[in-house]
Structure formats: structure tokens, C-alpha cells
Amino acid sequence: MSAALAIARREIFTYFVSPIAYVVTVVWLVWCGLQFYLLTGVFASAPSLSASSNPLSAFFGGSVLFFIPLLVFAPVLTMRLLAEERASGTLEPLLTAPITTASVVVGKYLAALVFWVALWVPTLMYVWITSQFGRIDGGAVIASYLGVLGIGLYYMAIGLAMSALAKNQIVAALLTFMVLAGLFALGLLSFLDTFAAYRDAIDYLSLWGHMQSFSKGIVDTRFVVFDVSLAALFVYLAWRALDGRSTP
Amino acid sequence: MTKRYGDRVAVSDISFEVARGEVVGFLGPNGAGKSTTLRMLTGYLAPSEGEVRIAGIDAQKAPTEVKRRIGYMPEAVPLYLEMRVSEYLAFRARLKGVPRSEIAKNVDRALELAHVADVKTRIIGQLSKGYRQRVGLADALVADPPLLILDEPTAGLDPNQIRQVRELVRTLAREKTVLLSTHILPEVEAICGRVLIIDQGRLVSSGKPEELRTAGGGVASITLEARADAERLTALLAGVPSLRGTPVLTPLAKDGGVRVRVEVSAQELDQTAERIFRAVADAGIDLRELRRADLSLEDVFARLTTHDVASEAHAPQASTEAS
Numbered sequence: 001m002s003a004a005l006a007i008a009r010r011e012i013f014t015y016f017v018s019p020i021a022y023v024v025t026v027v028w029l030v031w032c033g034l035q036f037y038l039l040t041g042v043f044a045s046a047p048s049l050s051a052s053s054n055p056l057s058a059f060f061g062g063s064v065l066f067f068i069p070l071l072v073f074a075p076v077l078t079m080r081l082l083a084e085e086r087a088s089g090t091l092e093p094l095l096t097a098p099i100t101t102a103s104v105v106v107g108k109y110l111a112a113l114v115f116w117v118a119l120w121v122p123t124l125m126y127v128w129i130t131s132q133f134g135r136i137d138g139g140a141v142i143a144s145y146l147g148v149l150g151i152g153l154y155y156m157a158i159g160l161a162m163s164a165l166a167k168n169q170i171v172a173a174l175l176t177f178m179v180l181a182g183l184f185a186l187g188l189l190s191f192l193d194t195f196a197a198y199r200d201a202i203d204y205l206s207l208w209g210h211m212q213s214f215s216k217g218i219v220d221t222r223f224v225v226f227d228v229s230l231a232a233l234f235v236y237l238a239w240r241a242l243d244g245r246s247t248p
Numbered sequence: 249m250t251k252r253y254g255d256r257v258a259v260s261d262i263s264f265e266v267a268r269g270e271v272v273g274f275l276g277p278n279g280a281g282k283s284t285t286l287r288m289l290t291g292y293l294a295p296s297e298g299e300v301r302i303a304g305i306d307a308q309k310a311p312t313e314v315k316r317r318i319g320y321m322p323e324a325v326p327l328y329l330e331m332r333v334s335e336y337l338a339f340r341a342r343l344k345g346v347p348r349s350e351i352a353k354n355v356d357r358a359l360e361l362a363h364v365a366d367v368k369t370r371i372i373g374q375l376s377k378g379y380r381q382r383v384g385l386a387d388a389l390v391a392d393p394p395l396l397i398l399d400e401p402t403a404g405l406d407p408n409q410i411r412q413v414r415e416l417v418r419t420l421a422r423e424k425t426v427l428l429s430t431h432i433l434p435e436v437e438a439i440c441g442r443v444l445i446i447d448q449g450r451l452v453s454s455g456k457p458e459e460l461r462t463a464g465g466g467v468a469s470i471t472l473e474a475r476a477d478a479e480r481l482t483a484l485l486a487g488v489p490s491l492r493g494t495p496v497l498t499p500l501a502k503d504g505g506v507r508v509r510v511e512v513s514a515q516e517l518d519q520t521a522e523r524i525f526r527a528v529a530d531a532g533i534d535l536r537e538l539r540r541a542d543l544s545l546e547d548v549f550a551r552l553t554t555h556d557v558a559s560e561a562h563a564p565q566a567s568t569e570a571s
Contacts, residue, residue, distance in 0.1 A: 006342040006343055007343070010328070014328070018330070088326055088329075089326030090328060092292050093320070093322060093327075093340070095291075096291055096292050097344055098345055099312065
């Protein structure tokens, strides 16, 4: 466990000394800011809306389009994790240290989760702003962030697994994007009547259904179970991919 | 051990032992399978067949226990370029299970041993190849393991640095077992007590550097230089017994002198040198150089690993044993 923490710490250090961290954060914050600004405008011009909702819950669960940049950012956050070690050769000293491959994977995963959280921390600002001009539902805010964390759990796990499989960062990013976009597209199917019968199942996969529930303050354990199992599956995959490299 | 990649056999049924305290050189041309073998020993690659035991522990069954005993410096020395030297070594010490309270002490010791203390606050990416190489060496030393496995430790270093690394290996050899790979022969002669020669994934020879020399077929050489007519000198040498083959003459441009290299039987090296001196002196020619030389390991290496002469190389070996 000590090794996993050391690896996570090093990974986080490397991320925050690289320009990538700042580019991603800035672009993401501009996007979020714009979104929040527009939503606040809408609510300001239509006071009747405020009865059932507020800019914050709309921010977290209002539009599925809001998440589209994440399909690009998540792969950027995770692409270097293992693929870069492989491409630069540092995987060799890492795996010949007296540590298990499991602790390498856990360390990398923890680091990715920190990247994810770092992306969201600045949005706490909107919570503060909203609270200055009206009442906010604390429970809904906490649930919304839990929802976001849940998505991060499996987004980062998928990114980690793809990074474990890929030869270099670019391939890792592309693979991750394809898997995430695939899941995202599956979620969109629930809007088509043809798939009405499967809507319940599809809603599990869909970020849309996921965040709508959480942003209302409902912590639906089914979503939590889905997030955690998907995350566990992909972290396991990453571990097998890394371990398989040294078995005959 | 054997390592196969698909149909290609990278390492074919190599088997050897290294005793505690030995310094063993792993010698072979590029692509012979040196790195693959070392990677199997360090647990980075699993052998397709065979087993690795380090300190009596099966590497397949207890990989972490085995890795704890090895300080490994991979070829090309991959490092995290964005870290500072001391940060990197502290990170590595932690991975290698050095207790937290001793990390600073171990890092300082490794910095000193590998002669990188002067760059400990520098970012690795900004260091020269020579320094990076020694940071890799410091990494191998940081947890003070009993066995060092160094893959081409002097590659890319300048002559001064090479000398420093050799001295370091010699110092370390007093308390550690060292297995190093190289394709540089003088390195092996300078520091190794035993040599394993590997070629095309096979172990072709093994022994002390001086034993390997005789594997060249008991041939030695004599070089002489004098100001004399080349033909006259050739005629004189022809009269000396126990010469092998024809002398190689190189005329010298500066004063009409000539340099001659002859191969002779190693057993009669001394007598032959005396005979040559006498013959040349009796003819009234002033020698200004007469030098005896064993067949260099370089020649042995070439004989063992040059494939079109591989079959010839075995014949003189057999004749040595017979004589």
C-alpha cells in the first residue's frame, strides 16, 4: 500500500508540473463558466422555473451536452498513466522494484481520481455564488458531487485500462475516447422510441439518467453499484493487462 | 532459460550460476540476447521455459522477494525526466521498501557512491547522458541490495566516467555480487573475475578472462619495429622456427623503417622473441621495438562470435586441448 501511495504521489506531481493539467483545467473551467452563466441568465429571466429547480441542479443535471467535453478530457487525464511508462521504458525499473503489479495499478488509479477531483473542485465556486443569491439545497449539492465522483470512478478506470493496453499515449487516449463515446452513445438510445423497452437498462449506462437523479438529491444505489462495478471491472482489466506482460 | 517471441528464439536454453561475491561479465555482440537474459533474471520478463533462482528463491513463485535482493540498472537507463535526482532516488528507495527514516541516509550514500551528489537538485531531463547513467547506477544501489545486475553500465560514458564506474564496480565487488553485461572487451578484462560469452541467444563460452584467451588456439603475437629493408627482414624472420603464418609488414613513411607483426605459438612465445632478437641483431639491424602479446580477448571474441568462422574456431580449440 505504501508503494501504491508513493506511485500515486509521483504521478500527481508529474501531472501538475506538466502543461496538460493547466490546459485541461482552463478549458474545462471556461466551458463550465459559460454553462453556469447561461443557466443563471435563463433562471433570472424566468422566475417561475425557480420553484422546481435552480441554476445548480440545472448545471449538474440539466443538459447531457454539458458532459461532451468530458469525453475528450477524461482520456487526456488518463492517457499517460501506464502508456507513457511503457513508451519511455520507465516501466522496466518500475516493475523490477519489489512491488506487486496490483500496487502499481492501484497507485495509478488513485492518481487519476485525484486528477478528476481536481477538475471539479473549482466548480464549488458556483455553489458559493448561488448560495449568495438564494437558498440552495445542501443535500442535492452533495448528491450531485457524489454523482460526478461516481462517473469519475469508472471514467478513470476505463482510461487506466486503455492506458495499460496501449503502446503510447495517443493510442491510449483514442481507445479511451472510443469506449467512453460508445457508452455515451448507448445512453442516447433511451431517447429513441424503438428502444423504449430497454429504457430502464439503458438509463443505467446513460450519464443523462445518472446525473438527473443525483442532481435532484437522490442517491440511487443502483447507479452507485453500476459505477463501482464498472470501475472495478476496468481496474481489474488494467491489472491483468500489466501482469500478463510478464507471464509467459 | 529459454525466451521465445512467437517463432523467434531470443534466448535459447542458457544456463549458468553466479556464486556470492563473484563479478561476472556477460559478453556478447548487440542483439545476442544479453538484455533479454538479464530481464528474465530481474523478473521483468518471464522465461518461456526454465527457471530463475536468486539466493535460492524461485523467481516465479516469490517475485517480490527476489526483486528485493536485486539492484538493477536497465539498458538505456530509463528515468523520470521531470523529477529531480534526489526526489527520484527517494521515490525509488520508498518503492524498494527502505524504511522511511533511512531514506535520506540511503539516498545520500547512493549519491556519493555513484558520484552524482553534485547534481542532486537538478532535474534529470537536463542532465547529460553520463550523469543519467550514474543516476541509474545510484538507483540500483539505493536499497543496498546484495546482487547488482547492470546492463551495459558504461555505455555512453566518456573515458573518465568509464574509469570511475569501473572503480566503483570494483569497490562494490568487495561486498556484493555483480553481474554486468557489456560488448566492450577491455571492460571485462578490467573488472570481471569470470566471463560468459553469449551469441545468438546461446552461451558459447564461459571462464576466466585468461582461460578464454587460450580458447583462441594458443596463438600469441610478436611485434617488432626497425629501420631496415622489408625484404631482408622477411628473409631473416623466415629463418626463425615456430612462427605461424606469414609476417605482416607495414612500411613506415617517416624514415623508411618497417613494422612487423607475426603470430607465434603461445607456448614458445618467449624463446621465439629471443630468437628473433638474436637473428635481427646478428644481421646488424638495430631493433627499436620488440613486443610480445597474448592473443587479446578481442580476437577470442571475434573467433567465437563471427558466424562464418565459427566452425573454424572450434578446430584450434580442440588442438590446444590435445597438446
